[in-house]
Amino acid sequence: MSRLSQFSSEIAAIAIIGLSFLIPFITDSPFAYSTHNLIAVAVTAAFSVYIMLRMDLMTFAVPAFMAVGGYAAAIAGLKFGIVDSFFLTALSFVAPAVVALPLGILLLRLRGIYFVLVTFLLTQILQLLIFETPDLTGGTNGLVGMPATTIFGMELADNKSVLLLAIGVAFAAAIITALVSGYLRREFAAIEENEVLAQSLGLVVWRYKVIGFVVAAGLAGMAGFSLVNMLLTAHPTSFSPQSSVNYIAYTIIGGRGSMLGPVVGATLLVWMSSIFSTHGEFSEGLYGLLIMVVVLAARGGIVGTVAALWRRLTRNLGSETSAAPIVGTVKEVAHER
């Protein structure tokens, strides 16, 4: 297998997000702008869930880390007048990552359902913190009137530039996700599949889990910044504990097995909810139903199922001629390393 085909899903995910930079130039419908902006935020947040699922960890803490990133950017903009979008994007990654480091060291000893439960509580606790610190976060009113960000000194004030920034943030998040999940592919796969065996072979499992958790928190923070920048407001309702279900739904329904999954899942589901926006309150029920369908009938999600169908189709077409060579020598891998 060549290096390139091994990372085809990562490359495809980055390429799709890259192509979406064209959207602001082919339409100027406000509806399309707001939908695609929400999609960009959703994709970024779904990458956070994706990284955690690579280690077989389910997290409900995405909105908590989104809030840390979003509020950090809003406070920097409103209170310190910092509006450079590169700086704010980096800040929105670093702030939640710093918060996640000690939390991860503490919480990643927990397994399975206990970890899931604690991540849900984290989001609840953070909501409470926001409400209880009005001087810093604006409390229940939130922080309103976020100034327009800039890139190379140019102001990004209109809808088009705000959308371009959201896509840029999603693009950066995709590259971070691809680098981390690609570089730590063996470690993550081993932790996902058989943690005990990995430990017995010498892998320091908790260290890689902490790395994954910290990066996932950073990605969520970037999504938070993107959302705050779109709404020009950092408000507690944007980071509700219930919204964590959406990000999990995007990833699982799209397909947790490859990086294309969260991109496809977030795009389709956000687009669908926008189309049916008059019934937006039903979207979480719809997501719940779809998750059940995926869990019961199509574990690979949309991307996994399509890929499996495609493999079956191509195998039937060329089954006689394309039999893979079975014999290989161990040396090949030695070179690959």
Place this chain on the structure above:
Amino acid sequence: MSADGSAGRAGTLEVNTISKNFGGLRVFNEVSFTLAPGELMGVIGPNGAGKTTLINVISGKLAPSAGSIKFDGRDIGGLPFHTLSRLGLVRSFQQTNTFKSATLRENLARAIRFSGSPPSIWGKLDGMLRQFDLAPRLDVPSDKLPYGLQKMLGLVLAYATSPRVLLLDEPAAGLERRERQQVDAFVDAARADHGCAVLIVEHDMDLIKRLCPRILVLDAGRILAEGAPAEVLARPDVIAAYMGIVEGEEAA
């Protein structure tokens, strides 16, 4: 065997009066032995004697409730699983235990990467993979292998970490008689290539007699006997403790 002569020697595993309880249940009590570098020792005993728990405690999967374990003269009792593996104390598992969806090649690559084994290990693995008929299946997902080959792969994964002490938990369990010869070959190769000590927990008495110059009999959580197989297995108390299982093995 006393620990005095070899205390603190590099590569020596010294187990001193260790005990393990699960709540009120005492699994084993005050077990002591020394495993010299390169030595081969068998541990036998009826089901429930505490053999697998002993391996779990020595390999760091569980912490001992009391007593001390030293390796290279350093106290290692209660250190994390991965730390002990990195020190060279590596175990195999009673059931098949591989990265199921990964190919055999990927399984090996992970073992080498996680353990920090030198890449030159691939050269040594080549011969072993051919010998165990794993070489033609390098690109097959490991859960598609027959049971016996999965079991052998589990052993080869431990080998790939370049161990200094191998702890084998019933390596022959579930294997056909023909396949059991491969466990002998594996142990020989591991000792020849790595110079490692090997501790084998096993029910297959023939295999134990073939391989181990020294055995330890565990019964109800304590050491009942220790010594050369011929003399230990002739002792009436060992026969009494082991009766049912010895007969069962012969009949199988």
